[in-house]
Amino acid sequence: MTSSSISSARFPRISxxxxxxxCWCGEGITTFGSSTAENxxxxxxRCEIARDRKTENHLFKWVDEALIxxxxxxxxxxxxVAQGITNFEERVMEKVKSEMVRVEH
Numbered sequence: 001m002t003s004s005s006i007s008s009a010r011f012p013r014i015s016x017x018x019x020x021x022x023c024w025c026g027e028g029i030t031t032f033g034s035s036t037a038e039n040x041x042x043x044x045x046r047c048e049i050a051r052d053r054k055t056e057n058h059l060f061k062w063v064d065e066a067l068i069x070x071x072x073x074x075x076x077x078x079x080x081v082a083q084g085i086t087n088f089e090e091r092v093m094e095k096v097k098s099e100m101v102r103v104e105h
Contacts, residue, residue: 016059016061016066017073018069018070019045019066019067019069019070020059020061020066022059023047023048023049023058024058024059025047027047027049027058028047028048029045029046029047029048029059030048031043031044031045031046032044032046042062042063043062043063043064044060044061044062044063045059045061045062045063045066046058046059046060047059047060
């Protein structure tokens, strides 16, 4: 795979993780299909005004890379939520046990 961003000295490179919703400039994004030989038909996200401002570094990101990042972020969040539920269940069970002991005595 090729680089997932275009660099420019005029504007700072802003990193986006997962699926982008807006460019750093605030404009919306859209998807296009690459027409280069090495990435023929590969989909990418691009800032809507970047077509008119080729020298500026507006958002560019390959769709497949964004999806992989998004899946990894969702998976990590799922793991955190699952661990939080496990911890909560353990605390509740401890409270129930201690309350049962208190009631029995």
